[in-house]
Amino acid sequence: MRQPQSAAVTPSASTLADAVFDRLSREIIEGALQSGEILRDVQIAQRYDVSRTPVREALQRLSRIGLVETVVNRYTRVAEVTEQDILDTLQFTGHQAATAIRIAVPRLDDDDIMVAVEAIDALIAANSAGDNAELFLAARRFIKFMTLRTGNAVLQRVMSETALIAERNLRTARPALGTREERDLWYRMTRQAVVDRNASAAQEAFLRLHQL
Structure with missing residues (x-):
């Protein structure tokens, strides 16, 4: 042939x-x-x-x-990155991530819960070690996973479009809100809420983590 x-x-x-x-x-x-x-x-x-x-x-x-x-x-x-850009980005990403968590939690199966918990444990470990660079990366992995699990195409598009500017604005500064102890508290409360499949509690804990 x-x-x-x-x-x-x-x-x-x-x-x-x-x-x-x-x-x-x-x-x-x-x-x-x-x-x-x-x-x-x-x-x-x-x-x-x-x-x-x-x-x-x-x-x-x-x-x-x-x-x-x-x-x-x-x-x-x-574009330049100003302090106001960083604060605005933190506020925006905090609200969007909390929304993704609120939508995703009721849709998580048992395997998803295990992955989410592992991701939060990575956040807790990085925070405990004072490793802000790893904390930033671990947060991105957790939010990306939860966003995918929302099954919401509109939210996924919005998060995808804004992910680059968020990474650019926060990557170098690697800001960490609150004290290490405060972050540890809210990470652990988020973790427990995810395990309990309590979507509203998980959302609230993540908002408090971002001082929102």
Whole structure:
């Protein structure tokens, strides 16, 4: 049987734009691109070996979520992170995470409960060790798991869209609200509420953890 001739696969413009978006967002979050750094579409296109169209689309999307700021006919640059940005992000993510927990808890099966408890135990351990970097990562893993378990597509999209700006704003500062003892209390209360499948108590404990 004759095999069909192979042909090069040409990604669509949207696929290229997504790829550029992913690369640029990671470079911003991880600090390869610093706050205030000017972003020129021509240079980015050359560096990624793509045309300027997907770069422009990616930059527009980055601007919409706040990783990039643009002043028309002047510049496009990596957005600064202010203390107010950090406080606003903590408030927003605290409320959104608590909502995800409230929706997810009644939907957790026994295996899910075990995974959630392990995730909270990782938070408790990182807090006890005073490891704010691991505390940040453990919190992201826990919230990501609970968000997935909500089964709520709208909430998942919102959390996905805001996850990058939240990671960027909080990753470097790694803020920890309250004292270590206070955080330990609210983590343990969240843990017990999840074990008891008490959604409202789990939500309340997580809100109190974020001083909300």
